[in-house]
Amino acid sequence: MIPHAPILTIVLPIFAAFLTPVVGIVAKRFGVERARDWFVVGVAILMFIIVASMVPAVWGGEVLVYKLGGWSPPWGIVLAVDGLNLLVALIIAGVVSLVAIYSVVYMERDSGLEKYYTLLMLVTAGSMGVTLTGDIFNLYVFFEIMSISSYALVAFRRNWDSVEAGVKYLVIGSLGTSLLLLSIVFLYGLIGSLNIADLAWKLGEIKATQSLPMIVPLMLALLVTGFGIKIAMVPLHAWLPDAYQAAPSAVSALLSGATTTVGIYAMLRVSYLLFGALAIGMMFIVLGLITMVAGGLMALVQRDLKRLLAYSCISQMGYILLGVGFGSSASGSAQVMGIQGGLFHLLNNAIYKVLLFMCAGAIVYRVGTSNLDELGGLGKNMPITATLFVVGALAISGIPPLNGFASKWTIYVAGMEAGQPICTAIAVVMSALTLAYFLKAINLMFLGQRPEHLREVKEAPPLMLFPMLMLAAFCVVFGILPGLGIDLVRPAQSAVMNQLGYIGSVMGAG
Amino acid sequence: MNRIVALGMVLIVGALLVFTVNEYLLPFGTFPERRIGSFENESIGQRILRDAPETTGSANVVTSIVWDYRGYDTLGEATILFTAVCGVAMLFRVTRRRS
Amino acid sequence: MSLNYIIAMMLFTLGIYCLLFKRNLMKMVIGLQVMTNGLHLFLISLGYREGGIAPILAGEMLERGAAAELAAAAVDPVPQALVLTSIVINVCTMALALSLAVYTYRHYGTLNPFRIRRLKG
Amino acid sequence: MMAGMTVIVRTISRLLFPFLFLFGVYIVVHGHLTPGGGFQGGVALAAAVLMLLLAYGMEGAQAKVNALQAELAESLGGLILVWMGLMGIIVGLAFFKNVLPFGSLGQVLSAGSLPVFNFGVGIKVATGLLTIFYAMLRIGGGEE
Numbered sequence: 001m002i003p004h005a006p007i008l009t010i011v012l013p014i015f016a017a018f019l020t021p022v023v024g025i026v027a028k029r030f031g032v033e034r035a036r037d038w039f040v041v042g043v044a045i046l047m048f049i050i051v052a053s054m055v056p057a058v059w060g061g062e063v064l065v066y067k068l069g070g071w072s073p074p075w076g077i078v079l080a081v082d083g084l085n086l087l088v089a090l091i092i093a094g095v096v097s098l099v100a101i102y103s104v105v106y107m108e109r110d111s112g113l114e115k116y117y118t119l120l121m122l123v124t125a126g127s128m129g130v131t132l133t134g135d136i137f138n139l140y141v142f143f144e145i146m147s148i149s150s151y152a153l154v155a156f157r158r159n160w161d162s163v164e165a166g167v168k169y170l171v172i173g174s175l176g177t178s179l180l181l182l183s184i185v186f187l188y189g190l191i192g193s194l195n196i197a198d199l200a201w202k203l204g205e206i207k208a209t210q211s212l213p214m215i216v217p218l219m220l221a222l223l224v225t226g227f228g229i230k231i232a233m234v235p236l237h238a239w240l241p242d243a244y245q246a247a248p249s250a251v252s253a254l255l256s257g258a259t260t261t262v263g264i265y266a267m268l269r270v271s272y273l274l275f276g277a278l279a280i281g282m283m284f285i286v287l288g289l290i291t292m293v294a295g296g297l298m299a300l301v302q303r304d305l306k307r308l309l310a311y312s313c314i315s316q317m318g319y320i321l322l323g324v325g326f327g328s329s330a331s332g333s334a335q336v337m338g339i340q341g342g343l344f345h346l347l348n349n350a351i352y353k354v355l356l357f358m359c360a361g362a363i364v365y366r367v368g369t370s371n372l373d374e375l376g377g378l379g380k381n382m383p384i385t386a387t388l389f390v391v392g393a394l395a396i397s398g399i400p401p402l403n404g405f406a407s408k409w410t411i412y413v414a415g416m417e418a419g420q421p422i423c424t425a426i427a428v429v430m431s432a433l434t435l436a437y438f439l440k441a442i443n444l445m446f447l448g449q450r451p452e453h454l455r456e457v458k459e460a461p462p463l464m465l466f467p468m469l470m471l472a473a474f475c476v477v478f479g480i481l482p483g484l485g486i487d488l489v490r491p492a493q494s495a496v497m498n499q500l501g502y503i504g505s506v507m508g509a510g
Numbered sequence: 511m512n513r514i515v516a517l518g519m520v521l522i523v524g525a526l527l528v529f530t531v532n533e534y535l536l537p538f539g540t541f542p543e544r545r546i547g548s549f550e551n552e553s554i555g556q557r558i559l560r561d562a563p564e565t566t567g568s569a570n571v572v573t574s575i576v577w578d579y580r581g582y583d584t585l586g587e588a589t590i591l592f593t594a595v596c597g598v599a600m601l602f603r604v605t606r607r608r609s
Numbered sequence: 610m611s612l613n614y615i616i617a618m619m620l621f622t623l624g625i626y627c628l629l630f631k632r633n634l635m636k637m638v639i640g641l642q643v644m645t646n647g648l649h650l651f652l653i654s655l656g657y658r659e660g661g662i663a664p665i666l667a668g669e670m671l672e673r674g675a676a677a678e679l680a681a682a683a684v685d686p687v688p689q690a691l692v693l694t695s696i697v698i699n700v701c702t703m704a705l706a707l708s709l710a711v712y713t714y715r716h717y718g719t720l721n722p723f724r725i726r727r728l729k730g
Numbered sequence: 731m732m733a734g735m736t737v738i739v740r741t742i743s744r745l746l747f748p749f750l751f752l753f754g755v756y757i758v759v760h761g762h763l764t765p766g767g768g769f770q771g772g773v774a775l776a777a778a779v780l781m782l783l784l785a786y787g788m789e790g791a792q793a794k795v796n797a798l799q800a801e802l803a804e805s806l807g808g809l810i811l812v813w814m815g816l817m818g819i820i821v822g823l824a825f826f827k828n829v830l831p832f833g834s835l836g837q838v839l840s841a842g843s844l845p846v847f848n849f850g851v852g853i854k855v856a857t858g859l860l861t862i863f864y865a866m867l868r869i870g871g872g873e874e
Binding site for chain 1: 526527530533534535553554555557558578579580581582583585586587589590592593594596597599600601603605
Binding site for chain 1: 621625628629634637641644645648651652655687688691694695698701702705706709712713716717
């Protein structure tokens with residue numbers, strides 16, 4: 001492990017964000033403007049390497065505790081890295097690296113690129129900070145970094161749609177983070193601590209001596225609402241389709257791959273550690289079902305590719321919540337299967353969702369629109385993009401030799417074992433529905449009559465195809481060898497189930 | 511109609527919050543006995559108040575929390591300021607239309 | 610009765626109402642401010658001790674080196690530090706929101722971000 | 731775009747400016763002794779310059795601190811913070827460790843790295859807020 005790896009993972013993107021404008025000025029002076037773009041790509045890859053260097057220790061069962069300022073856990077801030085954190089950190093670092101490579105070509109026609117790359121690094125820093133921290137107020141601070149920079153990124157193109165989407169996202173998002181802060185304040189008022197492990201320990205002590213006061217479910221509700229806004233759980237999803245449609249496709253890919261993953265992670269971490277005593281399994285199942293069904297039905301009627309992808313993103317969030325809910329409402333092998341399925345789906349969702357948004361971006365880059373009614377017959381012009389899109393679409397619908405099937409199948413089995421056949425049946429039906437709307441999109445875009453003005457459309461540039469190819473390769477590999485994916489997820493699953501180990505390691509570091 | 515239902519929901523949330531803070535938190539002005547306390551049955555505020563002048567050398571305990579015990583939070587806060595500056599500058603950037 | 614807490618929570622609710630029901634961007638920003646300021650008021654009240662002094666070692670207490678005396682008399686410093694962080698975060702959100710408002714008004718001549726309604730699906 | 735105000739306002743704000751500025755600096759420098767600190771002092775400093783902006787218009791404020799200087803100073807403040815944080819790693823302890831000698835309690839030069847942090851963030855907040863205002867008041871913005 002690289003020494004100080006947990007903190008370097010977070011400080012590196014912050015430092016890079018401070019430096020990006022300077023690098024941009026210097027690069028412009030020497031006439032190599034691309035140097036700034038490749039600087040960001042390099043930073044992202046370096047971050048991935050640093051995260052990967054923590055893998056052996058953490059998968060060996062260790063919880064890495066980094067004491068900031070040398071203060072022992074309850075008094076200062078700690079970073080605590082266990083299997084669950086590390087999986088999410090790997091996803092973020094991977095997604096950011098690929099999105100940075102993709103942006104080099106995709107964003108070249110825009111102005112204000114030094115701001116774009118700075119904000120990209122800030123989103124990364126915020127996501128990493130939320131992921132690795134072990135302190136609940138610190139989680140809030142980095143959640144705000146992530147949120148504020150994503151509001152700015154959504155409004156990046158500054159046309160009416162993006163400004164409206166940015167305003168909407170900002171208003172709803174600030175409401176969410178305020179509810180989050182309110183819950184944290186309640187926790188501090190009730191318990192007098194801010195360290196997550198310490199809070200969990202203390203809440204456990206309260207539960208042992210008396211029945212839980214009503215303020216505890218209220219805090220859970222506030223936290224879930226706050227994080228739920230970030231992952232667009234269904235009654236709170238209004239901002240997401242607008243934002244994903246109006247943002248540049250690279251930003252949509254980043255948001256769908258990194259920030260929603262972080263939202264799910266934070267929700268899992270907090271509700272498992274602090275509120276494990278309540279019926280969180282049932283809560284996740286209900287929220288997951290509503291999100292999945294509503295997202296899927298809305299996606300069915302969309303006429304815009306990016307909007308369709310946005311709604312399917314909501315629907316996939318529902319699957320993840322459902323899988324985790326099956327796991328936490330059951331015991332024994334169903335518990336293991338459910339949590340594994342949910343987390344595997346989290347990984348897979350990040351892979352194919354980013355792939356699909358990148359394909360949509362390639363089409364927007366070459367054609368200039370993502371309106372399905374104006375597209376058609378592009379399969380002849382863009383064969384590689386079409387193939388990759390089909391791979392992603394089949395993966396997201398859960399067609400056998402691809403990764404979506406592996407994780408969805410795990411979730412179904414867990415659902416049956418957990419004694420929830422109706423919910424499982426609804427999930428299977430929604431999967432078929434997913435296939436239906438993706439087939440519609442494929443049909444409208446790549447097959448059928450090609451309008452006259454699309455004759456000259458060319459294949460996407462190789463630098464954009466490269467990250468897409470890599471993601472598609474992951475889709476296929478995890479589909480053919482699902483054991484590999486499950487192995488990748490197993491440390492995270494055992495970390496979710498071993499909450500006492502986390503608390504003990506963090507508090508024992510003092 | 512829709513509006514009245516939503517207004518009612520906001521009012522219910524407000525009433526719930528007021529009830530909760532009144533009922534489940536100990537009354538205003540009682541620190542630190544009410545907290546369940548941290549490891550040695552001492553809330554972090556009390557412990558920091560006792561130790562801070564000695565361990566950080568700062569006479570202002572709030573400053574010693576802001577910059578030492580929770581200095582990393584404050585770095586995050588400075589980063590947020592940078593983010594906001596970046597976002598505003600992005601929004602008001604001057605572009606020349608391509609010829 | 611803890612009047613401070615109750616008033617703070619009422620401000621919070623008022624802010625939520627304003628944020629959700631007003632269609633003017635400036636009013637929404639004001640609602641956001643009222644909401645978060647209620648929250649800050651709540652947070653800062655949480656650390657109060659009856660008759661407490663500021664958590665600063667100063668004056669004759671400093672000359673005597675009476676750190677223990679300070680610990681027995683001062684209010685909780687942690688909420689003060691948290692509220693400082695939170696205020697700055699709030700200022701930054703407000704700066705971005707106001708910039709969006711200024712931009713919208715300058716370029717589209719409206720402060721209602723929901724003026725043009727797309728077909729929502 | 732902003733024309734400025736009447737002679738009375740201009741004169742008074744010109745007279746007040748040094749005092750306000752000094753007050754901001756005082757708050758920053760005494761952050762570890764008295765109520766206040768880098769953020770509060772930084773806001774006071776920014777407010778002093780913004781008062782000039784109100785009284786004299788954009789040019790009056792730009793004469794004190796222009797936009798490029800503000801941006802550069804903001805980066806400088808940020809780099810001071812990160813550098814002081816990294817000092818902890820360089821001396822082999824933890825990130826954000828208070829590494830400088832403490833001095834004697836209650837003096838201006840005490841509390842190790844804390845005054846340096848306050849100084850860095852004071853610069854950063856003052857110039858950051860100025861940059862936000864300059865950006866919002868800039869005539870252009872958007873396509874030209």
